[in-house]
Amino acid sequence: MQNLSFVGKSTLRIDAYGKVTGATPFSGDLTLPGMLHMKILFSMHPHARVLNIDMQEASLIPGVVAIFTARDIPVNEYGLQKNDQPVLCGPGSTRVDGDLVRFVGDQVAAIVAESEEIASLARGLIKVTYEDLPILSDPVTAMAPGALVIHPELGESNICVHDKIRKGDIDQGFALADVIVEDEYKTPVQEHAYLQPEAGLAYLDDEGRITVQAGGQWTHADREQISHSLDLPLDKIRVIYPAIGGAFGGREDMSVQIVLALAAWKLKRPVRIIWTRQESIVGHGKRHAMTLKTRWGATKAGKLVAASTEIIADAGAYMYTTNKVLGNSTITSTGPYFIPNVKTDVYGVYTNNVPGAAFRGFGAPQALFMAESQMSKLAEKLSMDPVEFRRLNALRDGDTLGVGTIVPGPVSVLQVIDAAATKFDWQPGKLSASTLTKNDAFRRGKGFACGFKNVGFSFGYKENCWARIELRGISEIEEATLWHGSAEVGQGTHTVMVQMAAEATGVTVDKIKLVASDTATSNNSGSVSASRMTFMSGNAIKGAAELALKKWDKEERPAVAEFVFYAPETTPFDKETGFSKPNFAYAYVAQAVEVEVDTETGIIRILRVVSANDVGQAINPAQVEGQIEGAVVQAQGYAISENYLSKDGRVLTDQLSTYLIPTVLDIPDKVESVIVEVPDPIGPWGARGLGELPFLPLVAAITSAVHDATGVWFNEFPLTPERVLRGLGKIS
């Protein structure tokens, strides 16, 4: 055991008071004197060429200050992974085919006026002439040779990603198999549904920098994209994050930032925008829908021998982070198990749907739903207990993943499996409680599933994180300031950073001041995503604190030091075999659930979820529990109620009254968090990542439990009452 003073304590969140009392301003609360208001005209055409934008009538409305279109964007393109999206779509674009709209959320014009009402009114008067093009809403159709190309400027196919794994000999592998399970799975789109729709305020700061205050996940990446599109040097742009009402990956890609910056720059007045919930749902990316075909083989003794998989993911209209998301699906498609022979092909395909984007789990939830369903089905076929079968195949130290290299250790799959099974009191066979239900229509069942995911950025990205620490005082250190670039998206990252800074410097938590989320005061600390920020910032803080303490010992007052932590190197997939060392650290999770299915109405209740997570070292155990409970609820919505519907590229469920996220009355009766701590040798104080992990196994754990209760496997979700009844054969 380490001897720790601040790390490992459930310190009160540093942002709690302001958020609970409502004093903390979020982007939409910000105002400045003389502020203008912006509205966006969205295309609402899934696929079309913009022939003309007639703004005459709109611009005559008193109070309309400016209407920006594609012509006004100096370099009309942006994108986190690939500059494939116009900032505004329309004629006069600097980019070839910048007059194409490729999904309903493409932006056509930005209207700036003295009030929000005037901006809305003017927006309604803009007449856009579209030449509609055929809509490609199905990735399988879109990937077929000869299909209309959605990005003619990029190439001749809609396939934008193809990852491959070839490990061992797949045919020989299947030849060794005594049992084979082959199935096709489908996973739905998921909307982030964060509390706070997109909003922001832009203005020129006292140094004349174009300053954008809008929630995001990576200040420096936002700045870079704004600077690219406006063709201005980085130091002319400043990005500041106010309090952010949730992100979950959905704020990685730009929404309002570039047009806001443009308007503030051109008009030299502050400009604010607030999206409605409908605009938010239409306007930002979603979790990728995937179709996953797979075939797994195991021996009679219960050893996995082969897995062959093809995944087709709907990338939607633009790349966003699809390439990275699918890299992650590729890696996790074998589950946290050792499989000697693996063949995997993962495709990302452009369509005219809302883009697939980063979302908690980043490609792993889909792949793990498939992998863990396969595991439970194989166990059933082998008449083995599903937990025992998982134990037999769990990755161990020294094992190779599908990518052919050894998993960075220590691997803790067995530990989380055991922790979850013990807490749940998992017994082979049927639940004894199944007889205790109200009446025959109610059936209970239990299910088990595992998950794993990389911590930090992968595939050869030079993963790094910056921090700066200043120690003040005379003989004793009396107070310290920590500068850091990271976003607090509600997960509590700033609190754990202060705890880690306290641990590293010996200064108490209350004497540490945090200056964060501002490109003018911080260097690049990277994104809050990939469950990376605690891991990466902790290492950066440790490094900066060590240097600062050395200076302190040399009597420097104040003692100031900066440090950039570089994670161990990773490598990209080999194009043909996938051979690589894609990640430097992983985290593991196992979940056991109990459900009750009303076989007359099809309604499923989650009675109990046990989630065992290896976090290496819980920096703040209460926050770990918060992340686990939050992830479970979000994953429950994905599994059961969030039924995202679209037709020909148009979003049908664009409100929270039709897109049903769980309410307090829907959530599991009980979520029990088990914190497992197997330290990661390069994690700060041993910490691993957490944010995404408890999301990963839940869907498969639920479908296994529903199978246990009803005898029916569901390969597609959400498990809406209708889908359940159809599966049970009660309706056709």
Place this chain on the structure above:
Amino acid sequence: MKLWQEYLRPNSISEAVQALTSSPGQACVIAGGTDLLLDIQQGRHSNVHTLVDITSIPELNQLEVRRDLLYIGATVSLNRIASSPLAIEHAQALAEASRLIGGPQVRNVATLGGNVAHALPAADGTIAMMSLDTQVLVASQENIREVPLQKMFLGAGKTALSTGKELIAGFCIPLRKKNQASAFKRIMRSQGIALPIINLSAWLQREGDRIVDLRIAAGPAGATPRRIASVEDLLRGNTIKDGLISDAVCELLDQIQFRTSPQRATAEYRHHLVKLLLVDTLLEAWDRAG
């Protein structure tokens, strides 16, 4: 966006009616605003000039026994109805429906009058009251007239109120007598957010094993909230037994042509569920009446 031009808060029914009729543009009653404001904001409502807020009119806020009737003012909040001992005693189906509508915040401001006046075919409070032989008190400049609830609906979202001239003042429900009871049930996916997939309300009077009289309403079962008279006829006067109930189920399925609402439920699912709901609700009311 400006949702209205003028907002008035009259203190009496006559002032309110006056305000409605004398508005220079379209005038509209607002109670809890939980339906109306969304409709205006989302462009489902024609332009409104004047909103007449009726929640400060004392008469509309009463919930009391008046002779042999339970009077519920139009602006009594759903939460108040849900927890009112009088409502639970005399209009249990309505109390049950009120408790299920929306979430606590919605129920704190949403009113029964608004639930009826919005005229949706599956509004929970309305469906419950359909089985309770409810009379609606409609106020105009001239008088207050009584309209049976069943006669209030002309089509989806359309009431028999003369817009801009009349408002609902309250509802009268006969007091419960011995061996009478009611029950309300509904099925929906996510709680507290939206209209139900399907709901059903039953009132009955029994005598030993026999149903002497009954009323059944279900929604959505057409363009308007609706009683299912032929099912009532089939059951009325008969002894409750399995065969009878399955006949009633068949009749019910014959009577209701369900619609598919793309984001809520398919017709087929509703068809399946209504059987369960009828049996459950009927038996619940039956047990209570015993």
